[in-house]
Amino acid sequence: MTAQRVLGTEAARRAALEMQQLLEGSMSAHIQALLTQGRTLSRPNVWDGPQAATFRQAQWPSVERSLVLMQHRLPILQANAATVVGDIVHSGTVGAIGVGSFAILATVAQDWRTARSLEPALEAALAAYNTRRLGIGVQGAANEGSLLDLLKRNGSTSYDLNFLRPGHQGQNFPFLDAASNDGFFSAKAYFGDSALSRYASDFQNLVTGQYGRAPGQLRQAVNAIDANRAALQAADAWPRGLPTNASAADIRAFILDNARLAVPDDQIAALSQYIRARALDFPENFGLPASPTEADLDALLTRIVPSGIKSEPISAIGDYFKSLDGATPTLARASTFVSRVMESPVGKVLKVGGTGLAVAGDVFTLASPSPDALGGPTTERVAAGLNLAAIGVGMAGPLLAANAATDWIPGVGEVTMGLTAAYFVGDLVWQNRQWIEDTGSHLLHAAGDAVSSAWHSVTSWL
Incomplete structure (x- = not known):
């Protein structure tokens, strides 16, 4: 053998x-x-x-x-x-992917094309699992890996912000997850009855930076991006709409006005409907005027984007790695x-x-x-x-x-x-x-x- x-x-x-x-x-x-x-x-x-x-x-x-x-x-x-x-x-x-032996892909992939499309998510999950990266779960890592791959497949650049800070390589970056010439992104993957409310809380923080630990995390993110802009610009992952010489205040404003929340593809519709209802009831929580127009709501919802992977494979990837624990x-x-x-x-x-x-x-x-x-x-x-x-x-x-x-x-x-x-x-x-x-x-x-x-x-x- x-x-x-x-x-x-x-x-x-x-x-x-x-x-x-x-x-x-x-x-x-x-x-x-x-x-x-x-x-x-x-x-x-x-x-x-x-x-x-x-x-x-x-x-x-x-x-x-x-x-x-x-x-x-x-x-x-x-x-x-x-x-x-x-x-x-x-x-x-x-x-x-070659001859058929890996349980997780065999479970969630029905054809070779699907199997290959899951490689970036699985590789990111594997890295998170093997290194026990601070604050990054396997399912979240799978979602991030898929987003980074989707950006590249769509013709944009992609940069994993968890690897931006010298001395903190692979550790969870605050507030954001990815940078691109297409903008900044926060990637989240939740499941169960509380998923929509958890997404809503994260989205509120992303667009206002006001609640819970968001102010401190936003400040850390801005400082890290400001201090390491050369790395992002060298990788062509500096957002197009942000001047290369932007001040820290400019970076902060750009994040709050433009950063997007990336979630599993099949959750977009339900989350958009949920956020629309919440924004009508509590517009101030999302940085909207007291009586938001349809245009205001539509503009807000454009900041919720697909990560390039569905919930089922993310859950299956998480379950697979969870099964490896406790031996x-x-x-x-x-x-x-x-x-x-x-x-x-x-x-x-x-x-x-x-x-x-x-x-x-x-x-x-x-x-x-x-x-x-x-x-x-x-x-x-x-x-x-x-x-x-x-x-x-x-x-x-x-x-x-x-x-x-x-x-x-x-x-x-x-x-x-x-x-x-x-x-x-x-x-x-x-x-x-x-x-x-x-x-x-x-x-x-x-x-x-x-x-x-x-x-x-x-x-x-x-």
Whole structure:
């Protein structure tokens, strides 16, 4: 069974996502716990004597440096983990569009054209899910992704404002979601009995900037656009009706007078009818005169636009990713399986250590992703799959094993789990190969052994 085939399964996607969650949670907690324990043990007033002196003078200094280095490196590893999970899940996406295996598209798409039209929404949802972007839900991200694609298909430019601010890449942008030479947009996707009233509240804020948290969010948006106008103008995503040298006050006025609310296509009619009725009853809430004319109402409603996707696929995308949550941690069993692979005849030909990469051609019988699946079968990248998996397991095992349950995710077999682990850990280590070569693959193993041994000695004595 090839890695491509295994990684295209539902079970593999669940396994990879769980590994990412462990990396983001358990490993960080264990590193901090080891640092706390080690620093406590290194204090003479806590532990003294010959063993304590050996630990304090000969063991702990190098261990502490290793742990601190790993702690500083962990955010990059976590970002890499999101990329790897995206690769694994995307391998299923490609399968659905090409040969039919990705459950979400199979559910909501009745033909190839529909399936392909959902790619931008699904990619945006996947990015939000994998990176847990601050304040951006999967369904909202799907709606935003579709809007950005629709703008481009209609001949306009598009710019995801969540990536406008340096230092806040991928985090939720206040008040607005997209910029274009066609204007500014706020993309929303709500469902259920409260959907229309929630849209109405958002729309009131968009056209007046007066209610709830809107004044502060509008101010933040204006300041960010003002400070980063060069990026928008370089991308040709500066609205045509807004002067390139506009002041902050000009930007604020332009947003309130022109920004549009983008909602799922099939909700436009009901929302327009609802807003019309509300605007007649409470015109001041929408910045209208006391007795608005039909022209006033029509002009207001032109600011509600379709996002290029319907409610049903957005809901289905949300349900799909929701179904991936809550799986049982399984890295301990996966690591055990990969370790057994490394003891096999194939595994024994691998050279594993801190000196670099070296593998035998036999590895390709276990890991051979196709160009369509996981970024292309370049020799070093594919070789890293199992070779570096062993390094990764050796590094992460002592820290993760304590919190990793031994129960399998239902339906996940050892081969599926093992090969997913091999690719996941291998690719993580491949992306961090220079750091690993510089520091040695034994660091965390040695750190865990030294601290846990000392801690056991102290607690046993106590």
